[in-house]
Amino acid sequence: MKRVVVTGMGTINPLGLGVAEFWDNVKVGKCGVSEITNFDTTDYKTKIAAEVKNFIPGDYIDAKEAKRMSRFSQFAVAAAKEAYADSGLADSDVDHNRMGVYVSTGVGGISDCEVEIETLLNKGPRRVNSLFIPMMIGNMASGNVAIALKANGPCLDVVSACASSNNAMGEAFYAIKGGRADVIIAGGTESSIGRLSIAGFMNLRALSDSHDPNRGSIPFDKERSGFVMGEGAGILVLEDLEHAKKRGAKIYGEIVGYGTTCDAFHITAPSEDGAQGARAMSLAMDVAGIEPKDISYINAHGTSTPLNDKTETLAVKKVFGDYAYKIPMSSSKSMFGHLLGAAGAVEGIVCIKSLIEGFVPATINYKEADPDCDLDIVPNVGRPNQDLKYAISNSLGFGGHNASVLFKKWEE
DSSP states (O other), rough: OOOEEEEEEEETTTEEOOOOHHHHHTTOOOOOOEOOOOOOOTTTOOEEEEEEOSSSGGSSSSSHHHTOOOHHHHHHHHHHHHHHHHTTTGGGGGOOGEEEEEOOOOOSSHHHHHHHHHHHHHHHHGSSSSTTTHHHHHTTTHHHHHHHHOSSSSSEEEOOOOOOHHHHHHHHHHHHTTTOSSSSEEEEOOOSSSSSHHHHHHTTOOBBBOOOOOGGGTOOOOOOOOBBBBBBBEEEEEEEEHHHHHOOOOOOOOEEEEEEOOOSSSSSSTTTTTTHHHHHHHHHHHHHHHOOOGOOEEEEEOOOOOOHHHHHHHHHHHHHHGGGGOOOOOOOOHHHBOGGGHHHHHHHHHHHHHHTTTBOOBOOOOOOOTTTTSOOOOOSSSSSSOOEEEEEEEEEEEEEEEEEEEEEEOOO
């Protein structure tokens, strides 16, 4: 079976327009949460989110093409272009029939739905945007990336709510490992900080009720009350090792394991025993052929909802036993909120950069200890100069989806 390496990365998210800016802000523990500016929140209990700032589509995409894309697709194309340029593929002799795109989204163009439904009700059917459907449907992030990069291989949108981009990377991993593609542009994208989506999550009581940006997304903190909505995209170029070596590509890291399961329990709540989340981690380690004691860092799903953080902590204890207390496990969502379908991919970039630099990111804005979340969550300050070899990243989604991707520090 082939080995799968990461040869390029790109991102647009609340902490930066590009990997370099993003990682610099992760290392200093910057908070990307602020008051919502996308719409008037007067009638909303929710007042804060993690918005992408200063994103100008025309800086990345032809103006005419950008107008034909929803914001979630714009994010994906911008991040994919960065990752593709970073990989050096543009200057290589690549068989585009064996280059695929697996870019996922959880809710796609939900904000377009909001706008066009309002148009329909107020102005009638003939005034609905003729491009509404190809802008709104979730697969158009993958489609637009494929068009931009001339990728003629497999092109998929794996939709599994907040596990979407972990599933996208995992399925891409298997596709390359099994010889069905040489290169896959994989990740996720989301832009759902709008009136309709915020109202839906708010009324579901999933969002934080704090109005303080520094006390909204507080994973594992006893005072946590819900997640903070984020937006953005994360893209990784995954490549067959031999293909990468043949063209002289730089290699950032390796994906060595992937596990995916379903709680089959409830449409929104995780199973409280954490059994299937634990099994996803165990499956990823089984694929990699490593033991629990080999894991150096866990990038937790860590949403800041009361039940998720408690359940994920329990799942980690099921897998690692007493060793769980010795593994640093932080939540990046404390810094940039919950990017839903894009979360796993952006957090995958965090894992790769952590392995490269030996740096464990912090769970910021942590104050009140919770006895149900008593693992080493790296409170408030990141840790440099760590000996890291394997990092596992967890994503859990509505519907009971669990997905764990296992990254390895690059070595021949």
